[in-house]
Amino acid sequence: QVQLVESGGGVVQPGGSLRLSCAASGFTFSSYGIHWVRQVSGKGLEWVAFIRYDGSDKSYADSVKGRFTISRDNSRNTLYLQMNSLRAEDTAVYYCAKDRGWGSFYFDYWGQGTLVTVSS
Amino acid sequence: QSALTQPASVSGSPGQSITISCTGTSSDVGGYSYVSWYQQHPNKAPKLMIYDVSKRPSGVSNRFSGSKSGNTASLTISGLQAEDEADYYCCSYAGSSTSVFGTGTKVTVL
Numbered sequence: 001q002v003q004l005v006e007s008g009g010g011v012v013q014p015g016g017s018l019r020l021s022c023a024a025s026g027f028t029f030s031s032y033g034i035h036w037v038r039q040v041s042g043k044g045l046e047w048v049a050f051i052r053y054d055g056s057d058k059s060y061a062d063s064v065k066g067r068f069t070i071s072r073d074n075s076r077n078t079l080y081l082q083m084n085s086l087r088a089e090d091t092a093v094y095y096c097a098k099d100r101g102w103g104s105f106y107f108d109y110w111g112q113g114t115l116v117t118v119s120s
Numbered sequence: 121q122s123a124l125t126q127p128a129s130v131s132g133s134p135g136q137s138i139t140i141s142c143t144g145t146s147s148d149v150g151g152y153s154y155v156s157w158y159q160q161h162p163n164k165a166p167k168l169m170i171y172d173v174s175k176r177p178s179g180v181s182n183r184f185s186g187s188k189s190g191n192t193a194s195l196t197i198s199g200l201q202a203e204d205e206a207d208y209y210c211c212s213y214a215g216s217s218t219s220v221f222g223t224g225t226k227v228t229v230l
């Protein structure tokens with residue numbers, strides 16, 4: 001079955017960097033776009049970034065543009081999120097979510113999430 | 121990329137129907153038919169319940185239905201059950217390969 005497993009979360013100081021990973025299995029990873037979505041504790045969901053199945057198209061929320069970079073390694077079935085210049089407001093659980101197909105921007109499978117805490 | 125507006129909470133008794141609204145703009149909900157809804161139980165990942173405004177993924181109960189009129193989308197849960205108690209989020213494509221979620225609605229089964 002489809003599985004998405006995030007890792008790489010932790011505590012980082014403001015201005016610091018962190019790289020999240022999302023290991024995928026149970027589907028043809030190289031055929032689907034993947035998203036990052038985050039959720040502040042007790043708050044709502046926020047779409048963060050998207051990468052096309054072949055990595056040729058990437059997009060970001062205004063709140064992270066210029067600081068975060070999404071990438072993927074189809075040979076390793078792994079998605080990444082490089083987060084630089086981190087701020088307190090980036091503290092959240094980060095989920096990777098599989099696109100339903102054709103860049104539909106429907107998230108049909110989600111990981112369990114990894115917590116990022118930005119604090120001094 | 122402002123969040124879509126949802127009521128903070130909606131409640132109903134078992135067996136009743138409830139409707140959750142999701143209001144955006146002509147740049148998101150009103151401009152595209154790419155609206156989806158997600159159910160999230162506490163400490164769980166969200167689950168896709170509705171896509172393409174009104175379509176249900178395989179395995180989702182037909183008690184869940186979606187619609188859209190202008191800049192407002194709606195999710196209706198009919199025959200409310202205890203297991204439906206959760207947070208619900210709408211989501212819309214917002215152009216330029218971006219997406220925006222709603223503020224979220226807590227559904228309480230009385």
